[in-house]
Amino acid sequence: AQSVTQPDIHITVSEGASLELRCNYSYGATPYLFWYVQSPGQGLQLLLKYFSGDTLVQGIKGFEAEFKRSQSSFNLRKPSVHWSDAAEYFCAVGQLQGAQKLVFGQGTRLTINP
Amino acid sequence: DAGVIQSPRHEVTEMGQEVTLRCKPISGHDYLFWYRQTMMRGLELLIYFNNNVPIDDSGMPEDRFSAKMPNASFSTLKIQPSEPRDSAVYFCASSRTLTGGTDTQYFGPGTRLTVL
Numbered sequence: 013a014q015s016v017t018q019p020d021i022h023i024t025v026s027e028g029a030s031l032e033l034r035c036n037y038s039y040g041a042t043p044y045l046f047w048y049v050q051s052p053g054q055g056l057q058l059l060l061k062y063f064s065g066d067t068l069v070q071g072i073k074g075f076e077a078e079f080k081r082s083q084s085s086f087n088l089r090k091p092s093v094h095w096s097d098a099a100e101y102f103c104a105v106g107q108l109q110g111a112q113k114l115v116f117g118q119g120t121r122l123t124i125n126p
Numbered sequence: 127d128a129g130v131i132q133s134p135r136h137e138v139t140e141m142g143q144e145v146t147l148r149c150k151p152i153s154g155h156d157y158l159f160w161y162r163q164t165m166m167r168g169l170e171l172l173i174y175f176n177n178n179v180p181i182d183d184s185g186m187p188e189d190r191f192s193a194k195m196p197n198a199s200f201s202t203l204k205i206q207p208s209e210p211r212d213s214a215v216y217f218c219a220s221s222r223t224l225t226g227g228t229d230t231q232y233f234g235p236g237t238r239l240t241v242l
Binding site: 046048054055056057058061102113114115116117118119 | 130171174217219231232233234235
């Protein structure tokens with residue numbers, strides 16, 4: 013069965029510092045991988061996705077993620093965070109073909125210190 | 127495009143009452159998904175439709191939950207009777223079929239349901 017683990021429930025970083033959010037997945041075939049962000053009281057917004065090809069994918073708001081098949085990881089990074097990046101971040105995995113039955117991680121809450 | 131539209135945004139009801147949540151997917155999308163988000167269980171897929179037909183409802187918690195999609199632009203999720211443990215945020219999402227697979231799921235703003 014598919015599963016996604018986000019080891020860090022809560023992370024605090026200072027504004028301007030770099031960020032890395034971890035995501036590990038378990039999936040028997042080639043996965044579709046996603047990072048979504050959820051601001052308080054809002055729905056989920058797609059940051060980036062990986063389907064195939066270049067394992068380093070660029071997303072919106074200056075985020076990027078790297079797919080590492082050998083480590084079953086898809087970590088999210090940003091070189092310099094802004095106060096507006098404070099939110100909850102979800103990693104998700106879906107199947108390559110057919111409907112996207114997404115399985116989500118538990119989320120990582122990001123707090124930004126001024 | 128207006129995005130996925132959900133109503134109401136907030137719903138407070140008493141135990142035993144019927145609750146109906148509504149969703150309008152993005153025009154042209156042929157997949158519609160209902161999710162539930164709670165602190166304890168995170169985001170869970172309840173049911174999804176393709177071309178208005180329910181494909182997988184294995185995530186629906188029990189018979190008190192039902193979902194319908196009478197046409198391509200409207201879906202409902204009904205809870206009858208509601209219980210306090212149904213309190214959660216319910217999200218609707220939609221996506222479209224692309225050659226070789228499906229597109230990204232786009233989420234609505236959610237309905238926060240509180241059952242007293």
